[in-house]
Amino acid sequence: MNRRSKLELTWIGKENRPKLEPRILIEDPDLSYHAPHRVSEEDIFDNRLIFGDNLLALKALEQEFTGKVKCIYIDPPYNTGSAFELYDDGIEHSVWLSLMRDRLMLLRRLLTKDGSLWTSIDDTEYPYLRVLLDEIFGRPNFVTTVIWEKRKTRENRRVFSFKHDYVVVYALEKKGFEAVRNPLPLSEEVLSRYKNPDDDPRGRWQSISALAQAGHGTKSQFYTLVAPNGTEHHLPEGNCWRYTQERMNEAIAEGRIWFGKSGTNVPRIKKYLGETGDSGLTPETIWYADDVGTTDTAKKHSLQLFADAIVFETPKPEELMHRILLIASNPGDLVLDSFAGSGTTGAVAHKMGRRWIMVELEETCHTHIIPRLKKVIDGEDTGGVTESTEWKGGGGFRYYRLGPSLLEKDCYGNWVISKEFNPAMLAEAVCKLEGFVYAPSDEVYWQHGQSTETDFIYVTTQTMTHEMLEQLSDEVGEKRSLVVYCAAFRANQAAFANLTLKKIPKTVLKKCEWGHDDYSLEIKNLPQAPPEPTPEEDEGPKAMRSLFDEGSVE
Ligand SMILES: C[S@@+](CC[C@H](N)C(=O)[O-])C[C@H]1O[C@@H](n2cnc3c(N)ncnc32)[C@H](O)[C@@H]1O
Numbered sequence: 001m002n003r004r005s006k007l008e009l010t011w012i013g014k015e016n017r018p019k020l021e022p023r024i025l026i027e028d029p030d031l032s033y034h035a036p037h038r039v040s041e042e043d044i045f046d047n048r049l050i051f052g053d054n055l056l057a058l059k060a061l062e063q064e065f066t067g068k069v070k071c072i073y074i075d076p077p078y079n080t081g082s083a084f085e086l087y088d089d090g091i092e093h094s095v096w097l098s099l100m101r102d103r104l105m106l107l108r109r110l111l112t113k114d115g116s117l118w119t120s121i122d123d124t125e126y127p128y129l130r131v132l133l134d135e136i137f138g139r140p141n142f143v144t145t146v147i148w149e150k151r152k153t154r155e156n157r158r159v160f161s162f163k164h165d166y167v168v169v170y171a172l173e174k175k176g177f178e179a180v181r182n183p184l185p186l187s188e189e190v191l192s193r194y195k196n197p198d199d200d201p202r203g204r205w206q207s208i209s210a211l212a213q214a215g216h217g218t219k220s221q222f223y224t225l226v227a228p229n230g231t232e233h234h235l236p237e238g239n240c241w242r243y244t245q246e247r248m249n250e251a252i253a254e255g256r257i258w259f260g261k262s263g264t265n266v267p268r269i270k271k272y273l274g275e276t277g278d279s280g281l282t283p284e285t286i287w288y289a290d291d292v293g294t295t296d297t298a299k300k301h302s303l304q305l306f307a308d309a310i311v312f313e314t315p316k317p318e319e320l321m322h323r324i325l326l327i328a329s330n331p332g333d334l335v336l337d338s339f340a341g342s343g344t345t346g347a348v349a350h351k352m353g354r355r356w357i358m359v360e361l362e363e364t365c366h367t368h369i370i371p372r373l374k375k376v377i378d379g380e381d382t383g384g385v386t387e388s389t390e391w392k393g394g395g396g397f398r399y400y401r402l403g404p405s406l407l408e409k410d411c412y413g414n415w416v417i418s419k420e421f422n423p424a425m426l427a428e429a430v431c432k433l434e435g436f437v438y439a440p441s442d443e444v445y446w447q448h449g450q451s452t453e454t455d456f457i458y459v460t461t462q463t464m465t466h467e468m469l470e471q472l473s474d475e476v477g478e479k480r481s482l483v484v485y486c487a488a489f490r491a492n493q494a495a496f497a498n499l500t501l502k503k504i505p506k507t508v509l510k511k512c513e514w515g516h517d518d519y520s521l522e523i524k525n526l527p528q529a530p531p532e533p534t535p536e537e538d539e540g541p542k543a544m545r546s547l548f549d550e551g552s553v554e
Contacts, residue, residue: 074118147248260499305368373397424440436449462487470496
């Protein structure tokens with residue numbers, strides 16, 4: 001019997017959790033791109049496109065972006081085909097669950113208190129993803145599952161024609177999300193109900209009944225209403241007026257009661273656009289292709305954008321992303337997609353004035369995402385939501401690669417600082433590893449970063465002598481403290497109360513896994529099956545075992 005009492009999903013390798021190295025991100029200015037001039041005051045330039053495995057990328061973002069992302073959308077591999085031909089389904093399913101668990105846990109940390117995570121998925125893993133997300137976010141923070149009609153045509157070659165995908169929505173804190181969730185804009189049909197036949201300066205209105213049920217009324221709601229032209233209106237049986245006489249007279253004086261063009265009709269109350277709760281529509285859970293597009297719509301847009309590139313197999317339509325971002329974010333908010341594909345999320349976020357971060361591991365980062373965003377920035381992408389967002393171009397993004405691992409093995413098998421690191425990179429990497437904000441000072445050579453106003457970090461590959469530390473200690477003074485990371489030191493540490501001395505790489509060796517560049521869905525990352533139970537572990541009564549075991553006992 002399992003000693004754990006909580007309900008949970010288990011899989012092979014669930015207990016293996018990678019100890020991730022917080023890598024630095026290195027900008028490649030040749031691949032970053034900005035509009036040559038401002039198009040509007042709202043232009044956003046500091047968006048980020050990161051090329052590399054998203055697990056390491058999310059870890060790299062953790063320090064700076066914890067609690068800062070308003071809306072995360074991910075469209076991970078659905079785990080449909082077989083990625084590992086020689087392995088059975090259970091292993092493949094387990095790899096997928098581990099891959100998702102590790103990433104989802106990091107993603108959750110990035111969300112603002114009112115933030116939400118939206119995940120596209122199909123039938124294959126939907127139920128497992130729900131249980132996994134329940135474990136990570138907590139069941140009360142499940143918001144909904146949206147059904148998206150991803151195709152309109154029938155697929156006759158299959159037993160069922162799969163017409164929909166799911167988008168599963170969780171909030172970091174459901175109440176926080178509910179408080180900021182935006183309604184959808186009013187449909188044309190609702191808008192057409194608002195008119196302005198009397199040129200009311202307050203704008204378009206529709207009328208509602210001025211009557212209420214008598215049973216709910218107080219004494220002051222029973223009276224004969226006299227219209228401005230003197231017509232008397234008597235209450236029908238079983239009704240009272242919605243307003244007291246005093247309030248009704250005020251409303252009549254303000255022109256808020258409608259007696260028809262003739263002025264003699266039964267009085268009705270004018271409700272202005274935005275006053276009736278009609279300021280927007282509550283989003284529903286079935287999203288139709290006619291409203292948010294299909295996979296085909298997205299492919300057509302793809303073809304228009306990159307005529308020469310291979311068409312991306314499963315892009316999402318911009319209209320779908322537009323709806324998600326409308327509901328879950330506002331202009332200026334930060335949006336993140338760590339399975340960027342052809343870059344739909346970033347393109348739509350850009351057109352909607354949201355800041356964005358995208359991560360992509362494959363070459364599509366260069367063949368699809370960069371050219372697409374350049375077109376968006378240059379105002380040359382006329383498809384998708386360009387028209388509905390009135391996008392004209394502008395802004396930009398910075399392109400980053402993941403930095404190398406800080407440590408590598410030398411020819412004797414010892415961990416040493418990687419030769420790829422220059423002093424600035426080293427200082428930044430150690431700051432990140434040790435939880436200091438990297439902020440090198442131009443004036444003070446030993447201030448590479450800080451954890452509080454008075455606590456600083458200095459990273460150097462030198463061997464620190466007593467004299468060097470003495471000088472450093474004097475400069476730091478009594479009111480500040482400094483952690484010194486150095487290759488070695490020849491001094492009595494106790495002599496300097498304001499300094500803490502640490503050796504690199506020795507002090508950081510156990511912090512995380514070094515030199516591990518690939519955490520993606522690859523055969524070499526497969527989990528190990530747990531060892532066969534020993535006879536002692538396996539000695540439950542035969543009758544009981546036969547109830548719980550899959551194979552027969554005898
Ligand atoms: C289904 S596609 C996303 C499509 C995207 N929504 C669009 O509209 O273009 C999934 C993407 O995730 C990327 N991906 C898969 N594993 C990844 C990983 N470990 N790190 C970063 N990207 C990854 C794949 O390369 C693929 O481009």
